[in-house]
Amino acid sequence: MGETGAADRPARMRAAAAYGLAAALLTIVVLVALSVGKFPVSPGTTFAILWNGIAGTAKDLDPTLGNVIWNVRLPRVMAGLCVGAVLAAAGASYQGVFRNPLVSPDILGVSAGASLGAVLGIFLSLPVLAIQGLGFIGGLFALGVVYAVGLAVRGRDPVLTLVLAGMAIAALLAAGISLLKILADPYDQLPAITYWLLGSLASVTNGDLLLVVPSLVLGVAVLHLLRWRINLLSLGDDEARALGVETRLLRPALIVAATLITSASVSISGVIGWIGLVIPHMARMLVGPDFRVLLPASLFLGAAFLVVIDTVARTVSTVEVPLGILTAVIGAPFFLALLATGRTGWS
Amino acid sequence: MIRLDELAFGHGRVAIGSKMSLSVHAGEVLAVLGPNGVGKTTLFRTILGLQRPLAGRVLVDGTDLAQCSRSEIASKIAYVPQAHGTLFPFRALDIVVMGRASRLTAFQQPGRRDRDLAFEAMARLGIQSLAHRPYTEISGGERQLVLIARALAQEASFLVLDEPTANLDYGHQFQVLEQIRLLAAGGKGILLSTHNPDHAFFVADRAALMAGGSIVDVGEPQQVLTPAALRSVFGVDVVVGKIEGSAHLTCAPARIGGAPQD
Numbered sequence: 001m002g003e004t005g006a007a008d009r010p011a012r013m014r015a016a017a018a019y020g021l022a023a024a025l026l027t028i029v030v031l032v033a034l035s036v037g038k039f040p041v042s043p044g045t046t047f048a049i050l051w052n053g054i055a056g057t058a059k060d061l062d063p064t065l066g067n068v069i070w071n072v073r074l075p076r077v078m079a080g081l082c083v084g085a086v087l088a089a090a091g092a093s094y095q096g097v098f099r100n101p102l103v104s105p106d107i108l109g110v111s112a113g114a115s116l117g118a119v120l121g122i123f124l125s126l127p128v129l130a131i132q133g134l135g136f137i138g139g140l141f142a143l144g145v146v147y148a149v150g151l152a153v154r155g156r157d158p159v160l161t162l163v164l165a166g167m168a169i170a171a172l173l174a175a176g177i178s179l180l181k182i183l184a185d186p187y188d189q190l191p192a193i194t195y196w197l198l199g200s201l202a203s204v205t206n207g208d209l210l211l212v213v214p215s216l217v218l219g220v221a222v223l224h225l226l227r228w229r230i231n232l233l234s235l236g237d238d239e240a241r242a243l244g245v246e247t248r249l250l251r252p253a254l255i256v257a258a259t260l261i262t263s264a265s266v267s268i269s270g271v272i273g274w275i276g277l278v279i280p281h282m283a284r285m286l287v288g289p290d291f292r293v294l295l296p297a298s299l300f301l302g303a304a305f306l307v308v309i310d311t312v313a314r315t316v317s318t319v320e321v322p323l324g325i326l327t328a329v330i331g332a333p334f335f336l337a338l339l340a341t342g343r344t345g346w347s
Numbered sequence: 348m349i350r351l352d353e354l355a356f357g358h359g360r361v362a363i364g365s366k367m368s369l370s371v372h373a374g375e376v377l378a379v380l381g382p383n384g385v386g387k388t389t390l391f392r393t394i395l396g397l398q399r400p401l402a403g404r405v406l407v408d409g410t411d412l413a414q415c416s417r418s419e420i421a422s423k424i425a426y427v428p429q430a431h432g433t434l435f436p437f438r439a440l441d442i443v444v445m446g447r448a449s450r451l452t453a454f455q456q457p458g459r460r461d462r463d464l465a466f467e468a469m470a471r472l473g474i475q476s477l478a479h480r481p482y483t484e485i486s487g488g489e490r491q492l493v494l495i496a497r498a499l500a501q502e503a504s505f506l507v508l509d510e511p512t513a514n515l516d517y518g519h520q521f522q523v524l525e526q527i528r529l530l531a532a533g534g535k536g537i538l539l540s541t542h543n544p545d546h547a548f549f550v551a552d553r554a555a556l557m558a559g560g561s562i563v564d565v566g567e568p569q570q571v572l573t574p575a576a577l578r579s580v581f582g583v584d585v586v587v588g589k590i591e592g593s594a595h596l597t598c599a600p601a602r603i604g605g606a607p608q609d
Contacts, residue, residue, distance in 0.1 A: 099434050225454040232445050234434050242395050242428075243501070244421030244449025289435030292456065 015293070022300045026081075029304050033077045033311040039068050071206070077307055079204040083269045084279075084306025086216050086261040088298040091276025092283065093223055093258040096230040096291055097251055098147075102163050102338065104277035105139075105262040111273065112170035113142025114266040116177050119193050123180050128211055128267070136215075136263035138173075143259055145169050198322030199272035201310050212264045219261035223295060226254060230291040272323050274331025275302055281338065348372050349394065349424070349505055349536060354403035356386065356393040362401050363389050364560035373504060376527060376537045377565075378547040380572070381557030382581060387540045390557075391507055394538070396420040407505065421449035425498035427508040430490035430515070436481040439493045443469055443478075446500030461500075468499035472526055488519025495526060506530065508539040512546055524550040544572045544587070544598040556580055569596055 035046045045061075049069050052061055091104040098108075105111050117138025121131030149165040177197070184190045223230075229250055232240045240247050262276070283297035306323075309330075313321045348370055355365035363386035371377045379387055392398050394405050396412045405412045407423045415423075425446070433442070443465040444457050451457060469475045474492045477485055482493060491511055498506050511527065512520040528550050531537050541547060547554045547568045554572055555565040558580045564571045569587070577585050577598070584601040 096435075101434065228456050229448070229453065231437065231441070232448055235445070238392070238397055239426070239428055240448075241397055241417055242421060242424075242426035243445055243497075244418035246417045246453075250453075284435070289437055290441055 018287075019296075022296075026300060026304055029307050030077055030081070033080070033307050034069055034073050036311060036315050037068070037073060039065060041065055041069070075204050075206045075209055076201045076310065078209055079201045079268060080307040080310045081303040082209070082213070082216055083201070083265040083272065084275060085299040085303040086220060086265050087272065087275040088279035088283070088302025088305075089220060089223060089295060090258040090262045092280035092291070092294055092298040093230060093254055094276070095280055096234045097254050097258070098150075098162060099234050099236060100162055101281070102277070102335075103166070104274070104280075105258075106170070106271070106273045106276060107163055108166045109142035109146045109169040109173065110139040110259055110262050111266060111271050112173040112177075114139035114263040115197060115271050116142075116173045116180075117263070118267050119177050119180050119197070122189060122193055122196070123184055125189075128208060132212060132215070132264055132267040135267040136260060139259045139263035139266070140256070142169055142173060143255065147255075195322070196270035197324075199270040199324035199327070200320075200322055201269050202314070202320060204268050208268045212268050215264035216261050219257040219264070220299070222253060222257035226250065227291045227295050230254060231289075234289075270324070272306070272327055274327040274335070275306060278331045278334045279305055281334075348406075348408060349538065350406045351394070352404045352406060354390075354393065354405060355401040356389050356398070357401055358389070358398075360401070362560070364557075365402065367403070367562060369555060369562060369565065371505065371536045371538045373536045374531055374534050375552040376531045376539065376550050378551035378554045378568070379538070379540045379557055380542070380544065380547060380554060380580075381540075385557045386560055387557060388509060391426075391509055391538070391540065395424060395426050395507055418449040421501060421503065423503050424505045424507055425501040425503040427491075427494050427498045427506060427511060429510055429513055430487045430494060433482055436483040438478070439474075439480055439482050439485065439489075440465055440469070440478040442482050442493055443497045443500050446497035449501060464502075465496070465500045468496040469493070471499060472496050486516075486519070488515045488522060491515060491519070491523050492526065495523070495530075499530070504534075505536040505538070508537065510540050510542065512541060512543065520546070521549070544568075544577060544585075545595070547572060548596040548598070572598070574601070 031043045031046055034050075035041050035043045041049075045065070046069060049061055049066050053066065053070055087105060094103045094105065094108060095101050114135040115138070117134035117136070118131050120138075121134040126134070146162065146166045146169050149169070150162045153161045153165070181190060181193055184193055229245060232243060232245050233247065233251060233254070235243075237247050279302045280294070280298050283294055283301050287293045287297045309326050310323060313323055313326055350370040351367050354367045355362050356367075357363040367390070379390070381387055389398070393400050396405070396415070396417070399413070410423075412420055440462070444461055446465065446468070447457050447461040451461070466475060466478060469478055472492050472495060474489065474496065477489055477493065482490065485493070495506075495508075495511075508527070511523055515523060524546055527537055527539065531552070539550075551568050553566060554568040556563045556571055556576055563580065564576060572587065574585050574587055577583065585598050586601045587596055587598050589595070590597050
């Protein structure tokens, strides 16, 4: 068929150009993020230090700066890339799987559930891997409860039901977190819990990153492999099944994958709200609803967004601003605007 | 051939219909008529394997659907739902390509061939110009044709259409029916439901009248959809006849016992 073939080639070139542009932008964002801070360096020097670290062609470089960039800023920027990317990817997946454009990890209670699990882990002074595991179980549990409520309440607007159920469950889980905070050691555990609940990449180490990266890669790989099938799920169960999709396997697989990456990222960065809601919508405005392009677009935008926000958070004042505060300031108005303009994009 | 063998269907354990035997042959259009709530949708869902029969079997070309996987069923029977809105503004072509799902493995992405087949299906219905338009921005009649194109891209021998003319404007109703007739002429076996006897007269080779959970009568439309039968099933007095210049029978309210004119 000539026409689809003719329409294909420019589309493929556009896609290649878009990936190139995205990679270039992300490189610039990362270089700038690595360069600014209490010890500002020029992006050129940053590049030289990075290159020196990899190739080992030692020149007269300041070893303190090398330490700042390799051991302080790089883990933090990498964590920002990973966490931002997977939160956005999880949000885009939940929106497709639940057929609901207003859901996201925080709104479905996944973040709150993962928080409660992870806070419990901190409270019990468990190792990082156990905190991550508890976070995952907490996130999946919260999502299960919210989804069950959504299934049980029939005959109401399903979009509204899921959003409201998520908020109610999140409030309940927040009560559990408050209880743990009161019980926690006020000198040792409480500051860690509080700071962590506001979301921060400040204390992420290379070791933390290495621990969560396998979970992130696994979850994103599952989403990537099933990227076209997510489109079919958004048609609704009956239609997807009549098209030959085994929704009873596909839906749980996607939910587990998205919850795994959300919980894993929450376990290293704490709760960073709104990215999972705002970024998929921005990505959809840019590239359309097809998950095959929406997934990479969400990953890229989420990564860039969080690195930029985190860089602002640590440079804008002498006291570091917790990330959750900044993303809420941007995300909440965005969510309200979505509610107000409502049906335009998806009905 | 789709053959229903002593089929019982319903929700949970409550049977809506039972002992139903019916068949749909390749190349024919079978129209099912019946009052709301009589179980047409549940029957269709059971035929599509979306819910299990309470008793009996659904056989497609001799194979019991209960033994088939979802993708095996989808490669035999395609479902055309009522034109609906989707959540996200997919392009019409993307919607049609989704018909290829049963031909691809779980991790496989649709390729060039699938896109070509989808485009071909749209061209067959004369809607190729809609290919790159967002599905959310086209009319109800166009959406219905897109969903039929998707069923064609599915390459199943049988199509099940749930009230394909509901919610369409007058012109699109007959445009959709005309395409359905062409598909049957091309060899597809088609099962559809409709509320309008005129549509059965227009498109169907056979009509089945459903009431009280069973098939009251099945056969040629003019023999099944008689004024007496329509009166007993729908409770209205109608006349059936041919308007001069039309090739098809038409059904109209009778004067006697009808509502007063306004």
